[in-house]
Amino acid sequence: MLTLYIPMDSVACAVGADAVAAAFAAEAARRNLDIDIVRTSSRGLFWLEPLVEVDTPQGRAGYREVSPDDVASLLDVDLVANGDHLLSVGLVEQLPYLKTQQRLLFARAGITSPLSLEHYLAHGGYQGLEHAARLSHDEIVAEVLESGLRGRGGAAFPAGIKWRTVRQAQAEQKYVVCNADEGDSGSFADRMLMEGDPFLLIEGMTIAGLAVGASRGYIYVRSEYAPAIAVLRQAIDIARAHGYLGEDVAHGGHEFDIEVREGAGAYICGEETSLLESVEGRRGTVRAKPPLPALHGLFGQPTLVHNVLSLASVPLILSRGASWYRNFGMGRSLGTMAFQLAGNVRRGGLVERAFGLTLRELVFDYGGGTASGKPVKAVQLGGPLGAWIPPSQFDTPLDYEALAAIGAMLGHGGAVLCDDSLHLGQMARFAMQFCAEESCGKCTPCRIGSTRGVEVIERLLAAPDSAERQRQRALLDELCDTMQYGSLCALGGMTPFPVQSAMRHFPADFGLDTQEQAQ
Amino acid sequence: MNAQQQETLQQLLQQYRDLPGGLLPLLHAVQDALGHIPADAIPAIARAMNQSQAEVHGVIGFYHDFRTSPPAAHSLRLCRAEACQSMGSEALAAQLRTQLGVDDHGHTADGQLELRPVYCLGACACAPALQLDGQLHARVTPEKLSALLASCSKEAKC
Numbered sequence: 001m002l003t004l005y006i007p008m009d010s011v012a013c014a015v016g017a018d019a020v021a022a023a024f025a026a027e028a029a030r031r032n033l034d035i036d037i038v039r040t041s042s043r044g045l046f047w048l049e050p051l052v053e054v055d056t057p058q059g060r061a062g063y064r065e066v067s068p069d070d071v072a073s074l075l076d077v078d079l080v081a082n083g084d085h086l087l088s089v090g091l092v093e094q095l096p097y098l099k100t101q102q103r104l105l106f107a108r109a110g111i112t113s114p115l116s117l118e119h120y121l122a123h124g125g126y127q128g129l130e131h132a133a134r135l136s137h138d139e140i141v142a143e144v145l146e147s148g149l150r151g152r153g154g155a156a157f158p159a160g161i162k163w164r165t166v167r168q169a170q171a172e173q174k175y176v177v178c179n180a181d182e183g184d185s186g187s188f189a190d191r192m193l194m195e196g197d198p199f200l201l202i203e204g205m206t207i208a209g210l211a212v213g214a215s216r217g218y219i220y221v222r223s224e225y226a227p228a229i230a231v232l233r234q235a236i237d238i239a240r241a242h243g244y245l246g247e248d249v250a251h252g253g254h255e256f257d258i259e260v261r262e263g264a265g266a267y268i269c270g271e272e273t274s275l276l277e278s279v280e281g282r283r284g285t286v287r288a289k290p291p292l293p294a295l296h297g298l299f300g301q302p303t304l305v306h307n308v309l310s311l312a313s314v315p316l317i318l319s320r321g322a323s324w325y326r327n328f329g330m331g332r333s334l335g336t337m338a339f340q341l342a343g344n345v346r347r348g349g350l351v352e353r354a355f356g357l358t359l360r361e362l363v364f365d366y367g368g369g370t371a372s373g374k375p376v377k378a379v380q381l382g383g384p385l386g387a388w389i390p391p392s393q394f395d396t397p398l399d400y401e402a403l404a405a406i407g408a409m410l411g412h413g414g415a416v417l418c419d420d421s422l423h424l425g426q427m428a429r430f431a432m433q434f435c436a437e438e439s440c441g442k443c444t445p446c447r448i449g450s451t452r453g454v455e456v457i458e459r460l461l462a463a464p465d466s467a468e469r470q471r472q473r474a475l476l477d478e479l480c481d482t483m484q485y486g487s488l489c490a491l492g493g494m495t496p497f498p499v500q501s502a503m504r505h506f507p508a509d510f511g512l513d514t515q516e517q518a519q
Numbered sequence: 520m521n522a523q524q525q526e527t528l529q530q531l532l533q534q535y536r537d538l539p540g541g542l543l544p545l546l547h548a549v550q551d552a553l554g555h556i557p558a559d560a561i562p563a564i565a566r567a568m569n570q571s572q573a574e575v576h577g578v579i580g581f582y583h584d585f586r587t588s589p590p591a592a593h594s595l596r597l598c599r600a601e602a603c604q605s606m607g608s609e610a611l612a613a614q615l616r617t618q619l620g621v622d623d624h625g626h627t628a629d630g631q632l633e634l635r636p637v638y639c640l641g642a643c644a645c646a647p648a649l650q651l652d653g654q655l656h657a658r659v660t661p662e663k664l665s666a667l668l669a670s671c672s673k674e675a676k677c
Binding site for chain 1: 539540541542543544546547568574577578581582583584585600601602603604605606637638639640641642643644645646648650653655656657658
């Protein structure tokens with residue numbers, strides 16, 4: 001029998017995976033052919049999607065960008081024996097793009113079926129929780145602390161310190177909240193993980209609940225990710241039915257359950273205190289810190305708030321050990337990071353590697369440069385609030401501290417490429433406009449600064465002479481300064497990053513010559 | 520609201536009134552069931568959730584997803600974030616302006632299709648992307664956009 005693996009990831013489906021699966025089923029029926037179609041998660045090699053894989057004695061062989069029209073010709077060849085076809089990419093796990101990765105979090109990506117608990121268990125699932133159940137609460141916290149894990153949402157705060165704070169807080173009720181409001185352009189790792197390996201997130205949250213003494217968890221998912229919400233809800237039901245959630249998880253008499261909450265289209269709710277307001281049923285306005293959510297969080301109770309990938313790292317740390325985890329990475333950036341290649345890129349997809357590879361390796365070795373074939377102009381790293389980085393800085397290692405040193409940040413790990421047709425003056429204007437649209441409105445520098453920012457950039461771009469450009473530029477610098485240091489949260493505080501980096505590295509796009517730039 | 524809508528609303532209020540922080544899930548449920556959040560449902564929602572009407576209005580107004588008027592037959596959400604911009608989403612927006620005369624947050628003259636900008640659909644590696652009646656489409660070209668629009672009939676979902 002022929003076994004085919006076709007992803008059910010929403011982006012694979014958005015480029016035709018569902019239609020391809022249906023075409024295989026129909027064509028096989030017509031030919032009286034016995035085939036088994038397994039719908040898996042995506043490998044994250046999105047430039048190959050829809051990627052169809054076939055079981056062969058050597059491993060899974062892949063066929064790229066399959067369309068329903070290719071199905072008949074594929075079934076004409078002996079897919080198991082030689083796989084000789086125009087769309088063949090050979091053995092998928094031997095592809096350099098995948099082979100050179102260090103997949104820890106995404107070890108199951110493209111291999112298992114998202115909602116199969118059986119697949120999950122067969123591929124190492126729930127070993128972390130099993131181990132955690134044998135430890136004391138403090139020992140679990142110590143393990144996370146020892147691993148050096150830092151929050152993957154952008155701020156990179158040491159996870160273990162947060163866990164210890166919530167653990168030591170005295171309260172009747174504590175919570176674990178997963179921030180799944182990934183709204184940064186160029187980021188899709190959370191989406192892939194929630195859609196593709198939901199039990200991993202559930203297991204990570206359960207361990208967190210056990211460690212800090214929380215009995216309830218919430219996953220706050222952005223509404224744009226409807227398929228992820230549906231998969232998570234089903235996975236939670238399955239986990240509960242098998243005793244992995246509920247009144248007695250891990251047979252230790254510990255109660256833990258999870259509810260999925262859907263966002264409603266507000267970027268600011270990715271900020272942790274806005275997110276908590278939103279879960280409480282209010283407008284997602286930012287809260288001033290302190291008090292820290294770890295002590296005074298959801299419904300006023302101690303709350304562990306983490307990003308999807310931070311929580312998903314925990315099962316591995318518990319099953320393989322903190323010292324094993326620390327072997328990956330460099331400096332104070334330990335473990336692996338899910339880098340995401342997007343935008344105008346030839347080979348867009350997910351690259352999970354230990355911290356420390358360079359941006360050049362990411363953009364050229366993995367990404368293959370731009371999709372258009374034109375020169376790479378810049379990369380925006382870390383979402384809409386991240387800096388634009390010119391090729392002259394591509395040798396910077398991807399590590400939190402090294403990036404901070406060049407005025408950039410890793411954020412959520414998304415890298416958006418653009419070629420020389422993109423106008424960075426317009427992108428700077430867009431950054432301000434985005435902030436104006438998405439500001440929660442609570443603080444003045446962000447609410448008003450962003451609106452004025454759009455106007456100043458428009459005047460700068462339309463300035464008739466050098467004197468006027470200098471005037472607008474000075475005004476913009478001052479405005480950026482006010483936003484950066486006066487805003488209550490990162491939205492207003494970091495919007496100057498894309499604006500000022502664009503101006504610094506691409507003065508010509510603002511009509512500024514290098515001499516003016518130097519002044 | 521007609522009698523049937525009233526009854527639906529009452530059922531949803533019963534279902535969500537005791538859920539901690541239940542206002543957002545309730546608003547989603549009302550909008551899913553009725554297509555929008557009718558203005559005359561707001562007093563009942565406020566009472567059930569023990570909030571003022573102003574607070575409920577404030578929440579509805581804050582979030583981009585909630586609406587107090589019925590939607591058009593078809594909804595098109597075109598991603599305008601950086602990854603999609605770098606692959607030509609602005610050209611797709613221009614195509615919609617010339618082909619259908621529809622601009623961001625607007626709807627076609629016949630009221631059949633409404634256009635909303637969205638900032639990331641998570642398909643950034645296969646940009647540009649859009650959502651048509653909730654269905655995600657990626658690697659959208661001008662030709663593919665025209666074909667998608669042509670497939671939109673007045674009654675059915677696209």
